[in-house]
Amino acid sequence: MLFNSLEFLIFLPITFLLFWVTPHKFRFLPLLAASYYFYMYWNPRLVFLILFTTVVSYLCGILLEKAKGNATAQKLIVATTLIACLGTLLFFKYFNFLYDAFYDLVGVFGGKEAPGFFTIMLPVGISFYTFQTASYVIDVWRGSVPAEKNFGYFALFVSFFPQLVAGPIERPGALLPQLKARHFFRDIDWSSAFRYMLLGFFKKIAVADAVGVLVNSVYENPAATNGPAALLATFLFALQIFCDFSGYSDIAVGCAKLFGVNLTENFKAPYSATTIKEFWNRWHLSLSCWLRDYIYFPLGGSRVGQVRRYFNVFVVFFVSGLWHGASYNFVIWGILHAVFQIVGALTLNARNSFWQKLGKTPDSLLVKTMRRVGVFLLVCFAWIFFRANTLSDAHTILGKIFTDWSNIGETLSLLSLSLPIFCYLLVIFLILPFMEKIKYPDHTKPLGEKTRFVLYAVMTWCIVGVWVYLQAANVGSSFIYFQF
Numbered sequence: 040m041l042f043n044s045l046e047f048l049i050f051l052p053i054t055f056l057l058f059w060v061t062p063h064k065f066r067f068l069p070l071l072a073a074s075y076y077f078y079m080y081w082n083p084r085l086v087f088l089i090l091f092t093t094v095v096s097y098l099c100g101i102l103l104e105k106a107k108g109n110a111t112a113q114k115l116i117v118a119t120t121l122i123a124c125l126g127t128l129l130f131f132k133y134f135n136f137l138y139d140a141f142y143d144l145v146g147v148f149g150g151k152e153a154p155g156f157f158t159i160m161l162p163v164g165i166s167f168y169t170f171q172t173a174s175y176v177i178d179v180w181r182g183s184v185p186a187e188k189n190f191g192y193f194a195l196f197v198s199f200f201p202q203l204v205a206g207p208i209e210r211p212g213a214l215l216p217q218l219k220a221r222h223f224f225r226d227i228d229w230s231s232a233f234r235y236m237l238l239g240f241f242k243k244i245a246v247a248d249a250v251g252v253l254v255n256s257v258y259e260n261p262a263a264t265n266g267p268a269a270l271l272a273t274f275l276f277a278l279q280i281f282c283d284f285s286g287y288s289d290i291a292v293g294c295a296k297l298f299g300v301n302l303t304e305n306f307k308a309p310y311s312a313t314t315i316k317e318f319w320n321r322w323h324l325s326l327s328c329w330l331r332d333y334i335y336f337p338l339g340g341s342r343v344g345q346v347r348r349y350f351n352v353f354v355v356f357f358v359s360g361l362w363h364g365a366s367y368n369f370v371i372w373g374i375l376h377a378v379f380q381i382v383g384a385l386t387l388n389a390r391n392s393f394w395q396k397l398g399k400t401p402d403s404l405l406v407k408t409m410r411r412v413g414v415f416l417l418v419c420f421a422w423i424f425f426r427a428n429t430l431s432d433a434h435t436i437l438g439k440i441f442t443d444w445s446n447i448g449e450t451l452s453l454l455s456l457s458l459p460i461f462c463y464l465l466v467i468f469l470i471l472p473f474m475e476k477i478k479y480p481d482h483t484k485p486l487g488e489k490t491r492f493v494l495y496a497v498m499t500w501c502i503v504g505v506w507v508y509l510q511a512a513n514v515g516s517s518f519i520y521f522q523f
Contacts, residue, residue: 040080042290043244043506050077054200055297063221067195070218070298074200078164085162088127093197095123096172100179100186100193117180121173128169132161133365164204166362168197170329175211177333184212192219199300201291205284207303207325214300222299235293237498238477242286245501246467248509249460250279256455258426261435265446268453269439276426277419281309284323289478308475310418313410314387315379318418326362330355349384353377368424368433375421466501470494 040047050073057069079086099120106112175196178184187193196215202208257264257272264272288305295302303325312318319327331340338351353374360373394406427433473494 040077042287042294043240043248046080051294051297058298059224066222067191067218070200071191071195071198074195074198074203077200078198078203081163088131088162088165089168089198092124092127092169092172093194095120096176096197097187097190097193099176101188103176103179104186113180117176120176124169124172124176128165131165133361167206167208168203170208170326170362172197174208174329174333178211184215187211187215189219199295201294201300202302205287205291206323207288207291207305208329209303209325213303217300220299226299228296232293232296234478235289235296237293237495238474239286239289239291239293240502241470241498242282242289242474244509245498245505246471247279247283247286249463249467249505250275250282253454253456253460254279254426257453258428258432258436261427261432261439264436264439264453265449266439266442266444267447268449269436269443271454273419273423273426273436273440276422277310277415280422280425281306310415311411312414313407315376315383315414315417318414319376319380326359330359334358349381352380356380363425367430368427371430371433372421372424375424379417379421463501466497470498470501 040050054069054073057073058066061069075086078089099116102116103113106116175184175187179186187196192215195218196209196211199209199214199218254272254276257268258276261269285306288302292302292304305324307321307324309318309322312321335351335355338354339347340351341348343351356373356377357370358373359376360369360371363369363372391401394401394403399406423436424430424433427436477491477494
């Protein structure tokens with residue numbers, strides 16, 4: 040079920056009422072049933088996958104506590120569980136990719152083309168709930184959290200509907216206690232919940248979906264575009280994917296607050312980063328922290344030599360690329376970010392010396408601005424591979440950007456950018472700088488009451504207007520990260 044659907048607008052209040060009229064002892068039951076209904080809305084047949092992952096990881100936690108003191112047995116239990124859960128992810132998400140990659144390699148040596156084979160459907164949200172259960176298993180093994188004895192609460196931890204299909208990836212030590220805590224209706228933070236949801240719907244519908252129409256006009260037919268249109272579409276995609284994903288996260292946080300749960304903040308103004316490392320400390324934080332804690336640190340982190348440290352960084356970003364999608368595009372996207380971070384670290388001192396010779400400190404406004412622009416351009420360069428449907432399309436887009444600046448007068452038509460849409464985008468760009476102030480009203484320079492009211496009204500009309508337009512135009516709208 041999509042957050043931006045009429046079905047969800049019916050589903051949410053019903054779930055809310057059932058949750059709050061149920062006694063605390065049994066309150067997890069309607070929330071668990073609603074979460075499974077929410078997941079099964081896409082394809083009921085695939086519910087067995089989340090059930091399998093839930094049962095296996097739940098039993099693992101119980102067995103780990105029983106095997107306490109027996110390191111060998113615990114390692115065997117953890118290994119078996121991770122192989123079962125991650126193996127399910129590997130099969131359903133990467134089988135087709137690995138199958139094609141194998142025959143691509145065979146073809147290099149003169150082998151036959153890949154024979155026809157069935158296509159395995161990717162279950163929605165499998166990357167998110169698999170990583171969430173994996174963190175539970177590892178944390179119980181490490182002794183960071185106790186094993187959960189109540190299967191109902193554990194199943195709810197895995198399937199909690201606000202963050203089930205696109206995160207944030209929650210840790211058991213943070214989410215499980217909140218699900219089990221006694222909540223009171225009077226303690227609901229209504230203002231915060233609706234601010235998050237309003238901002239999330241605005242980002243998703245009024246910005247991401249509106250901009251996505253322009254991006255698709257270029258990326259779905261790159262051969263027919265030109266350099267300026269391809270460049271503008273790439274910059275717009277950077278805006279689209281941020282508003283699409285952070286919009287989902289904001290809606291998830293707002294919905295969870297209605298049930299007394301505080302989810303992890305997934306984004307912190309990523310495009311204001313001055314280094315690629317800082318970008319990843321602001322972008323998709325729950326995944327970044329997961330990769331840091333369960334891959335980077337176990338590999339040695341930064342406690343090892345320089346070569347090994349950069350190898351660890353490379354592995355983390357390679358895994359991040361594969362996690363995002365089973366295609367060469369995502370692998371290259373991940374590798375690019377690894378290269379950016381490694382080269383950035385190697386050249387940091389030289390770049391600081393360069394600015395000092397010019398009489399500028401690294402903290403000066405000019406230097407920070409230049410670095411922010413540089414990071415944004417690098418991120419946008421990598422987004423080309425992320426958004427393009429194939430490597431060939433990515434190559435075409437890059438070729439257009441760097442070589443084809445003919446027919447500049449056709450740029451707006453190639454982007455399907457009419458005068459009304461252009462005026463609408465101007466309104467959007469005027470609102471964007473205020474988004475964080477809307478989410479956090481206690482900002483150092485808070486907005487006045489009248490200003491907030493006007494912004495809320497404009498945002499609401501933008502949401503309704505774009506949604507009606509997209510419905511009338513029969514333009515599909517899903518969240519980008521649902522495919523991961």
